[in-house]
Amino acid sequence: MSKLLKVVAATVAGFVAGVLVAPKSGKQTRADLKAKAEDTKEEVALKAQQAKAAASAAAESVKKGATKVEDEARGMAKSAKNSATVMRDEAERLSAEAKVRAGRVAEDAKATAKAVERDVKRTTRPAATKSAEKQNPQR
Numbered sequence: 551m552s553k554l555l556k557v558v559a560a561t562v563a564g565f566v567a568g569v570l571v572a573p574k575s576g577k578q579t580r581a582d583l584k585a586k587a588e589d590t591k592e593e594v595a596l597k598a599q600q601a602k603a604a605a606s607a608a609a610e611s612v613k614k615g616a617t618k619v620e621d622e623a624r625g626m627a628k629s630a631k632n633s634a635t636v637m638r639d640e641a642e643r644l645s646a647e648a649k650v651r652a653g654r655v656a657e658d659a660k661a662t663a664k665a666v667e668r669d670v671k672r673t674t675r676p677a678a679t680k681s682a683e684k685q686n687p688q689r
Contacts, residue, residue: 554597561590 565586 554594554601557597558590558594561593565590 565583
């Protein structure tokens with residue numbers, strides 16, 4: 551707006567200087583002043599309308615930019631939410647798989663312990679049986 555004010559002020563100053571220097575009659579000078587005032591009024595109205603249009607266009611541009619930013623932010627939030635859901639589901643799946651595998655390992659450990667216990671009994675039983683046979687040869 552300060553540019554518009556400078557244009558108006560320069561126009562008025564130039565006109566006043568021209569009127570003061572030009573040798574015209576009072577009636578003709580008043581008519582020139584009136585015409586120049588009308589021209590200046592129209593010019594100011596035009597500049598004001600242009601400034602209003604520029605401000606409106608700038609506001610619309612900012613609004614569109616803000617809408618784009620909002621859309622991008624919403625998209626990113628949705629993507630992050632989807633990623634979090636996928637990660638949670640995968641963690642749950644891995645947890646369930648770990649429980650199943652831990653159960654299998656526990657069962658295998660129990661079976662191995664029983665097998666070792668049987669092997670120990672088998673290997674120690676013949677020695678006990680041999681010593682019993684030596685003590686009692688009738689068997």
